[in-house]
Amino acid sequence: MLTEHMTLFATAAFGLEGVVASELKRLGMREVRAEVGGARFQGSMADAFFCNLRLRCADRVLMVLAEKECRSFEELFQLVRSIPWEELAAPDARFNVSGKCARSQLMSVRDCQAITKKAVIERLRQHTHRDVFPETGAVYPIGVSLHGDVARITLDTSGDALNRRGYRTWNGEAPLRETLAAALVELSPWRPGMPLYDPCCGTGTLLIEAAFRQAHRAPGMTRAFACEDFSFFSRAEADALRAQVRADYEPERIHDIGGSDIDPEALELARRHVRQAGLEGRISLSRQDLRTLQLSGGEGVFLCNPPYGERLSDRKSCEKLYRELRLLKERHPGWSLCAISSDPAFERAYGRRADKKRRLYNGRLECEFLIYR
Numbered sequence: 001m002l003t004e005h006m007t008l009f010a011t012a013a014f015g016l017e018g019v020v021a022s023e024l025k026r027l028g029m030r031e032v033r034a035e036v037g038g039a040r041f042q043g044s045m046a047d048a049f050f051c052n053l054r055l056r057c058a059d060r061v062l063m064v065l066a067e068k069e070c071r072s073f074e075e076l077f078q079l080v081r082s083i084p085w086e087e088l089a090a091p092d093a094r095f096n097v098s099g100k101c102a103r104s105q106l107m108s109v110r111d112c113q114a115i116t117k118k119a120v121i122e123r124l125r126q127h128t129h130r131d132v133f134p135e136t137g138a139v140y141p142i143g144v145s146l147h148g149d150v151a152r153i154t155l156d157t158s159g160d161a162l163n164r165r166g167y168r169t170w171n172g173e174a175p176l177r178e179t180l181a182a183a184l185v186e187l188s189p190w191r192p193g194m195p196l197y198d199p200c201c202g203t204g205t206l207l208i209e210a211a212f213r214q215a216h217r218a219p220g221m222t223r224a225f226a227c228e229d230f231s232f233f234s235r236a237e238a239d240a241l242r243a244q245v246r247a248d249y250e251p252e253r254i255h256d257i258g259g260s261d262i263d264p265e266a267l268e269l270a271r272r273h274v275r276q277a278g279l280e281g282r283i284s285l286s287r288q289d290l291r292t293l294q295l296s297g298g299e300g301v302f303l304c305n306p307p308y309g310e311r312l313s314d315r316k317s318c319e320k321l322y323r324e325l326r327l328l329k330e331r332h333p334g335w336s337l338c339a340i341s342s343d344p345a346f347e348r349a350y351g352r353r354a355d356k357k358r359r360l361y362n363g364r365l366e367c368e369f370l371i372y373r
Ligand SMILES: C[S@@+](CC[C@H](N)C(=O)[O-])C[C@H]1O[C@@H](n2cnc3c(N)ncnc32)[C@H](O)[C@@H]1O
Pocket: 172, 173, 174, 175, 176, 199, 200, 201, 202, 203, 204, 205, 206, 260, 261, 262, 263, 266, 288, 289, 290, 291, 305, 306, 307, 308, 321
């Protein structure tokens, strides 16, 4: 059966491919290889579900059903028709086809989507001897992507992107995506036994993701995935994996995670998100100006996403704040400071070169993640 052994692909934001590949290796996946846009690996349907539950930094887990050079619509049609859709889809399956094309001869995304859908139906017609496809049942999110004339046909096992953990229902000003926040926690020098503090915590994303990691909580523990509705999905296997995830979660492990913000509305959102993540009382939050913040305790990590200004006047006040971050670190000699910023003036305003830097993307915004030890 195709779904026992297949090629899977965990998609990732630009710059996070290696982080996701490392996560997959830690989760015990086989033949993991980082590529542009994510990491490829081998596994079963149960592995795909397991990764949906546990991956912290990936966006989606895709089944790669076919991959081949295609320079004409006929070649694309034949490629899609070669996939055993009759093994994958229930009689009432609803096929939603999304597409993208980059640097390929087949340039019309719409036509590629239409050809893909036509080939799926044609294959089913031939192999099931049915003529009617009501498409009233479970959604099968099919992807057709052409990159440099190589077509890749995928089935998305995640559905909603994996950053949708279920705890964030209100967005504050410029919140970090959960998957990027988890990656910053991973890339920082913080390890789960140490104190972690976000001095401009906004809606609390970094703090919640760090707490999840400290408590061994799988980020997908409380949400559903598209693959759970696929006809070949094994409910019994999935129930066992979910039970294991719940058994691994130890909220009492959470300690020394806290944050503050100057804005009471942002803090109100942070409190809601902490509550919705089931972490009430486990993360300390307070209203404070980072310019006067003084923590007790000898060692730890400041991890933050300070504001960046789009207008010149805002930029000036942000640059003053970056200088204040340096003073904050100097008031806490045993602490490291890590910040993600899209402002190219960050290092100059902070007044010192970072010990380590990494280029990342917050949505479409090019950023640097800077670490001062
Ligand atoms: C880019 S947002 C942080 C977003 C956050 N990472 C999240 O996921 O929601 C920057 C935050 O810095 C806060 N801030 C600005 N000046 C501050 C100051 N002097 N002290 C503390 N917080 C400040 C803002 O209120 C804002 O919430």
